Amino acid sequence: MAFQKVCSKDDVWEGEMKAFTVDGTDIVVVHAPGGELRAIQSICPHQEVELADGTLEGAVLTCRMHLWQFDVLTGKGVNPDHAELALYPIKIEGDDIYVDVVGIEPKFSHA
Amino acid sequence: MAMLDRSEWYDLARSTNWSPRYVGESELFPEALADPYRLPEAAWAAYDEPYKVAYREYVQVQREKDAGVYSVKAALGRSKFYDQAGPEWMGILKLHYGAIPLTEYAACALQGQNARFGRAGSMRNMATFGMLDEMRHSQLQLYFPHELLSRDRQFDWAHEAHHTKNWLIIGGRHCFDDVMMTRDAVTNSIMTSLIFETAFTNLQMVGLAADAENVGDFTFANLITSVQSDEARHAQLGMPLVDMMTRHGKKAEAQRAVDISFWRLWRVFAVLTGIPMDYYIPLEKRHMSFKEFMHEWVIKQFDRQLTDLSLERPWYWQHFLDDIEVHHHIQQGGVWSYRPTMWWNPVAGVGPEERAWLDQKYPGWNASFGHYWDTIIDSLLAGREDLTQQKVFPPICNVCQIPIANRPGPPWKARAHQLDFEGRRYHFCTPVCQWIFECEPERYKRHESLVDMLVFGRFNPPTPDTVLKYMGIGVVSEGGRDSNGYQWIETYRGRHGHGPKGHVSPLADCALTPKGNKRLWVLSRFQGDGHVKTVEIDLDFSMDEFARYCAQFSIGHHAKDQPGKTLRVRRTTAKDDAAPFPREMRFGACEPRQMDSFDVYFADLSDRDREP
Numbered sequence: 001m002a003f004q005k006v007c008s009k010d011d012v013w014e015g016e017m018k019a020f021t022v023d024g025t026d027i028v029v030v031h032a033p034g035g036e037l038r039a040i041q042s043i044c045p046h047q048e049v050e051l052a053d054g055t056l057e058g059a060v061l062t063c064r065m066h067l068w069q070f071d072v073l074t075g076k077g078v079n080p081d082h083a084e085l086a087l088y089p090i091k092i093e094g095d096d097i098y099v100d101v102v103g104i105e106p107k108f109s110h111a
Numbered sequence: 112m113a114m115l116d117r118s119e120w121y122d123l124a125r126s127t128n129w130s131p132r133y134v135g136e137s138e139l140f141p142e143a144l145a146d147p148y149r150l151p152e153a154a155w156a157a158y159d160e161p162y163k164v165a166y167r168e169y170v171q172v173q174r175e176k177d178a179g180v181y182s183v184k185a186a187l188g189r190s191k192f193y194d195q196a197g198p199e200w201m202g203i204l205k206l207h208y209g210a211i212p213l214t215e216y217a218a219c220a221l222q223g224q225n226a227r228f229g230r231a232g233s234m235r236n237m238a239t240f241g242m243l244d245e246m247r248h249s250q251l252q253l254y255f256p257h258e259l260l261s262r263d264r265q266f267d268w269a270h271e272a273h274h275t276k277n278w279l280i281i282g283g284r285h286c287f288d289d290v291m292m293t294r295d296a297v298t299n300s301i302m303t304s305l306i307f308e309t310a311f312t313n314l315q316m317v318g319l320a321a322d323a324e325n326v327g328d329f330t331f332a333n334l335i336t337s338v339q340s341d342e343a344r345h346a347q348l349g350m351p352l353v354d355m356m357t358r359h360g361k362k363a364e365a366q367r368a369v370d371i372s373f374w375r376l377w378r379v380f381a382v383l384t385g386i387p388m389d390y391y392i393p394l395e396k397r398h399m400s401f402k403e404f405m406h407e408w409v410i411k412q413f414d415r416q417l418t419d420l421s422l423e424r425p426w427y428w429q430h431f432l433d434d435i436e437v438h439h440h441i442q443q444g445g446v447w448s449y450r451p452t453m454w455w456n457p458v459a460g461v462g463p464e465e466r467a468w469l470d471q472k473y474p475g476w477n478a479s480f481g482h483y484w485d486t487i488i489d490s491l492l493a494g495r496e497d498l499t500q501q502k503v504f505p506p507i508c509n510v511c512q513i514p515i516a517n518r519p520g521p522p523w524k525a526r527a528h529q530l531d532f533e534g535r536r537y538h539f540c541t542p543v544c545q546w547i548f549e550c551e552p553e554r555y556k557r558h559e560s561l562v563d564m565l566v567f568g569r570f571n572p573p574t575p576d577t578v579l580k581y582m583g584i585g586v587v588s589e590g591g592r593d594s595n596g597y598q599w600i601e602t603y604r605g606r607h608g609h610g611p612k613g614h615v616s617p618l619a620d621c622a623l624t625p626k627g628n629k630r631l632w633v634l635s636r637f638q639g640d641g642h643v644k645t646v647e648i649d650l651d652f653s654m655d656e657f658a659r660y661c662a663q664f665s666i667g668h669h670a671k672d673q674p675g676k677t678l679r680v681r682r683t684t685a686k687d688d689a690a691p692f693p694r695e696m697r698f699g700a701c702e703p704r705q706m707d708s709f710d711v712y713f714a715d716l717s718d719r720d721r722e723p
Contacts, residue, residue: 046343047313047412065317065336066343067172068162080161110309110350110416 003091003098006039010095017061017072019052025101027088028052030072032059038072039088039099041106046083083109117165124165127232128156145228146297148364154355158231160347169240173247176337180251183333192327193259198456198594200326203319203387205265205455208256209280210383211315213273214287216249221291221299225348228296234348241304241345248338255334264588268454275583278452278561279382282512285558286379290372293554297352301365302372305349308342309416311376313408314384316342318399322388325396353420362421370425371550373413374543377431378438378511385439386446389469390460400472402435427543434541436473437524440480441516441641448487448501448642448669449514452582453591459484462602475522482520483641483669485608490667491600492613498667502575505642506634506706507560509537510544519641519669526683527634527643527708532556536706538634562645566632566706616674619667623660625649629699634708635661636683639670643708650699654680654692661711676713683708 004022006029012018017030019042026042028051036059044051049065056062059073069078070085077083086107089100131139140146164172193201222245225238256269272280290302316339323332356365385401399407417424425431447457461469461484469476490498505514506527515538517524528539532552538560539545548555561578564570570577584590605611629650636643644664648657658678666672679691682701691714692701703709 047408064340066162066340068343079163082161108415110419 002100002102003089004100006097006099008095009037009092009097012037012097015056017052017056019050020099022088022099022101027099027101029090029097029099030056030061032056032072034059036073037090037092037097038075039090040070040072040075041086041088043106044068045077045085045107045109051085077109080109083107117163117168121163121165125233125236127235128230140228140230142295144224144295146230147295148297148356148359148361150230150297150355150359150361152230154359155230158233158351158355160233160237160351162344162347164240164344166240169243173243173341176340177247177251180334180337184255184330187330188258192330193262196326196328197393199391199393199458199460200328201263202455202458202594203391204256204259204328204331205263205268206383206387207315207319208252208266208269209272209454210283212249212252212256212269214283215245215252217273217287217292218245218303219249221245221303222345225296225300229300229348230296234296234300234351237345237348241348244341244345247341251334251338255330265454265456267588271583271587272454275587276561277454277582277584278507278512278514279446281561282382283379285512286375289554290375297356298368300349300352301368303349304346305353305416306369306372307376308346309349310373310409310413311380312339312342312346313412314380314404317408318384318388318401318404321398322392322396325398326392350420353422357421365420366422367550369417369422370427371547373425374427374431374547375511377434378513378540378544381434381439382442382446382513386443389439389472390443390465391458394465394468397468401439402472405435427546430541430543436475437518440469440473440476441483441519441525442513444480444483444519444641444669445505445514445516447593448499449504450592451500451579451590452584454583454588456591456594458594459487459599462599463607479518479520479522480641482639482671486667486669486671488600488603488609489613490615490619491597492604492609492611493615494613495615495619495667496597498615498619501664501668503644503646503664504562504565504575504578506538506645507562508540508544509558509560509563510547510555511540512560513540514642515540516642520639523639525641525643526636529706529708536704538706566645615667616672618659618662618672618678621659621663623649623652623656625660626651631703632705633703634683634706635664636708636710637661637665637670638673638710638712640665641669645706648698648703650697650703652698653694654696654698655694657698657709658711661709665711673713675716677716678711679714681710681712683710 006020006022012029012031014031014035015033017028019028027039028042030038030040042051044063046066046068049063051063054061054063059071060078061070061072071078075085075087084107086104088104091098219242222238222242226235226242229235229238253269256266259266291299316335320332320336353365388401446453447459450457466477487499505516508515515527528542528545530537530545565573603609625647626649630647631650632645632647634643635646646661658680681689681691
């Protein structure tokens with residue numbers, strides 16, 4: 001089975017995000033306001049800057065470097081809208097968060 | 112009241128084209144300023160920038176950014192960081208502030224040109240924001256060094272450097288005049304927005320920001336990160352244009368614009384960023400070598416961009432990869448050796464531990480650059496500081512405006528690439544700069560480098576002091592000196608192959624002086640020296656005297672003597688295979704022309720050559 005335990009829900013509070021490494025793949029677990037959880041690629045598709053250093057407002061994640069914005073619920077770019085984040089399958093069992101990184105690569109996009 | 116989403120009105124807001132009735136299209140958008148490639152109107156109508164912003168959002172975001180930058184500055188204003196920061200870090204700040212703020216100000220004019228002559232409303236819209244961005248960058252980066260001025264007069268170069276004729280400033284200005292100030296709106300968007308602002312600004316702004324955080328200068332780290340956050344928006348100006356050119360039969364022209372600008376910017380930024388990263392940042396604070404940073408932040412992303420745009424790597428890719436191993440290392444030597452010409456106090460940065468690190472990051476460093484610095488160390492240990500001050504200048508490349516130099520020591524790669532064009536001789540650092548010149552000689556041929564001016568008799572008297580004053584040294588502030596007063600050489604005294612008293616070869620001193628009017632400027636390419644040197648030679652010198660005369664500018668400065676061998680002179684050729692001139696031959700008898708290049712090299716003593 002490819003799902004790996006990453007952390008517990010207590011590790012990433014609602015409205016927060018945190019970087020983890022799963023099987024050598026860097027990911028960010030995002031706990032969006034409203035309680036939805038997502039696992040996204042760790043770096044911005046633009047210039048590979050760490051997304052965990054960005055800011056989260058509602059479901060919109062803004063990269064710290066050039067202010068690219070993404071909807072973390074869908075992975076779609078908000079601005080620019082052609083960009084996209086890779087999402088990793090995530091599941092919750094009790095308080096534990098599991099993520100499957102197999103076969104999914106980070107996405108890249110230019111300005 | 113509910114506001115419309117930006118996407119619902121954005122297209123309408125940026126559609127500002129109209130049909131002129133009183134002038135023709137070609138008068139409204141002259142080709143030379145707008146689009147010499149004549150891209151079709153339909154292509155321009157489809158121009159789309161991926162990252163979108165409206166004026167209201169722009170103002171709000173910029174206001175927040177400025178609040179962040181100024182509040183960090185205010186909060187840290189009473190910290191003692193700048194009292195305690197070493198001369199190395201202050202050198203980096205002076206270099207940055209001298210080179211960057213007024214280049215940002217010049218970029219306002221670039222963005223202004225695009226805001227007027229971009230043929231798509233959306234391009235003009237983005238360029239307008241770009242203009243405001245550049246204004247912000249120059250204001251911030253002039254304001255921050257201003258408070259440092261009371262500590263150190265050399266910070267005055269932040270305001271003054273761009274208005275001087277300092278050689279390094281000319282190098283930067285010549286590059287940006289070329290890629291930014293003197294092209295049409297399409298080409299300058301490719302050269303500056305696409306190539307400079309997507310690839311190279313990362314070097315100075317991202318790489319240096321990480322180092323600044325490590326060193327503890329959070330004010331500076333925060334400042335340049337904030338500046339960099341603006342780049343992506345206006346950096347996108349060029350990308351849609353390359354795509355349009357590729358689709359409309361102008362791919363070769365787009366490729367050439369990419370190739371020219373990538374090389375020009377590389378040559379400048381290797382000096383601006385490569386030297387601080389690999390020599391000035393204290394060893395324990397370095398997060399990456401310059402080469403690693405180039406691969407991670409420039410080459411990888413540049414490659415991806417080229418693929419996305421269906422462009423090729425520049426034809427000179429191997430030259431570029433070679434240059435990453437050499438260019439900033441020899442210019443670091445040059446900047447330190449010609450420290451009186453700089454507006455900061457250059458750092459040597461070559462203690463034994465630093466050298467081990469350099470040799471690990473750049474295999475072969477010790478076997479070549481090590482010779483260069485060991486020569487300097489031996490002279491300093493011998494109390495011959497005078498030999499570490501240069502009496503002659505290297506020739507300067509007629510494209511990149513950077514002194515012509517290459518790998519020193521046994522590999523001995525330094526050479527000038529020369530071209531005779533319309534009766535004048537031009538000098539280039541590499542075949543790439545020569546190619547750029549030959550692409551558009553009209554653009555470059557009239558400019559005279561400082562060394563051209565010296566050779567053409569523009570300086571009177573033609574001495575280093577005259578040239579220094581012309582460069583603004585002693586006028587804006589005093590020129591540079593060794594950053595820690597040569598304390599660093601004490602590590603070497605009696606150790607690491609150096610004796611307690613160093614060593615200086617008799618060849619370092621020469622009693623010969625050119626006499627009379629029969630003199631000629633030539634290039635001395637001295638074996639082992641990383642710098643080619645411009646020297647004035649007496650035509651009546653014998654070849655032996657020529658060699659002895661040239662030796663004093665290299666031996667003890669940048670090259671070592673080879674005892675037991677004798678100096679010979681030959682013409683410089685591509686394969687280093689010219690026969691040496693007879694030793695007693697009069698120099699004038701080889702019919703030299705001004706700025707011909709000669710090799711002075713060590714040869715085995717033949718029986719005939721042996722002293723009686």
